[in-house]
Amino acid sequence: MTAFIFTRFAQSVLVLFIMSLLVFGGVNLVGDPVEMLINPEADQAEVERVIRELGLDRPVTEQYWYFLVNAFKGDLGDSFIFGEPALKLIIQRMPATLELALFSLIISLIVAIPLGIYAGYKPDSKASKVIMAGSILGFSMPTFWVGIIFIMIFAVQLGWLPSTGRGEIGTFLGINSSLFTLNGLSHVFLPALNLALFKISSVIRLTRAGTREIILQDYITFARSKGISEKRVVLIHVLKNILIPIVTVVGLEFGSLIAFSTVTETVFAWPGMGKLIIDSIYNLDRPVIVAYLMIIVTFFVFLNLIVDILYTFLDPRVRIKGDH
């Protein structure tokens, strides 16, 4: 077990190292940083001064070393646009993204698990066919386009809900979030639903597939023959056994919600870190791009590590395989 966690941890560090090489290499070597950073009207002396200041006259390996050392100190450079540390900018935007992702995760689980169990339990009923057709549709609809339609229907035509920005922010138990005010909720609802749509489809399919396979197992027949009520069979025996894929979903899908929120945030002008990275790419704000990519990759690597470790607790088979 310890060996398993240790190997996985070492692998995570390796992945981070490779990512840092990739991000550093891509951003610093492919483009010409001098051209992007220096005022085109600057004279030669000025250009040379900036090159020295940025350390661009040093060998590449040395530049990379400084980048790593500074990254460990939490210094990923200052934004060209805002003049503030890139890390600070991202951390400032993080709560908005997290609350959006959390709210849409809740929406998708509440909607998808019951529908998925139903569709798997009665696969041939009309309602199940409608659910599955809907999930394929949801799977095929591009998130950004649905967001546009949402804005058009609910904001432009009907005028029911606001389409841009984050609303009022309330405080509850010391946490600041727009989920605690009515105005804030009205702002978060459309983007969160938009972000949830894709997840709803995938969780429905996952739950249905799990239910369909489990319902045929011997232990379900056994439970029924013992005279346990159908309700209990479904809610206890089936639900418990589809929980493993669902735990992964809650873990990993939360990460993917954060990744996909770049799209939703752009459409709904939601002031989170996803919109920040897209804006930074437009503005060629390299320190912010690098900082975002490094933070999000670190986040994912450790999220996966945690899910992997949780897995070994939930499913002993994984543990046995991992020890080999």
Place this chain on the structure above:
Amino acid sequence: MSPKLKKFVEFCKDFSSNKVALVAFFIFLLILFVAIFAPLVSPTDPYDLNTVSIMNSRLPPFSEDFSGNYFFLGTDGAGRDMVSAIFYGLRVSLGVGVLSGIFALIIGSFFGISAAFFGGRYEAIIMRIVDIQLSFPSILVALIILAAFGKGVEKTIIALILVQWAYYARTARSSALVEINKEYVDAARCLAFGNTRIMFNHILPNCMAPLIVVGTLQTAHAISLEATLSFLGLGLPITEPSLGLLIGNGFEYMYSGDFWISIFPGVALLITVASINLVGDHLRDMFNPRLH
């Protein structure tokens, strides 16, 4: 009837049993036709500056300009006919999606089958890379590549290949693991055939069914992802106007109520992706022995 043909007819019958999938398949063929022959079937060439007039910009659907040109789906901000723009856009979107899918299929099945064939440390390393890669959401992988290296046609295709290859590798390995223990592989080994020949002439053809299922679903995903990236302004450049770029262009006019500029390219994208998904879904059910 030769056994191959018989098998094929049987497959067609089996496939036609699901009417929705059958309809989806024909819709997809139609879209493919339109995409391949876009210059022939489009009413106008939307990127020919001689015929596009800014005077026609943002005309609503079913309108006509002064010289009698009819715009079934209206025009965009530059006065291009939407129908033509969508046909040309389908061409770019499908082209990029299918091309990246083919490359990913080749790379993925190469690594997947060789991993199953050689086993040991090589297999462990390849499959660990696959697992790690699959733990990142597709959009993040694409975002890393495009944010670090900038946008462009080749870079978008590379990003899409990188997103997809791991799925093919995993599928190819798992079906190759089953095939490797079969007698025909032993027979080929006894005949002292080379490893490459056994892997790609003998094992690969028998792994094709699941690879095709993954292929259809992944291509749909790639098309959708490319549209998303192009919408965000990270994917294809403005010189290759895919459906995603068309939707993005229309987005700025939406608040003034000109819905058609971004809605119709989206509908085209949706129909394309949904028809491929429906076909892929049915194929998967057909090949899944656990459901029979």
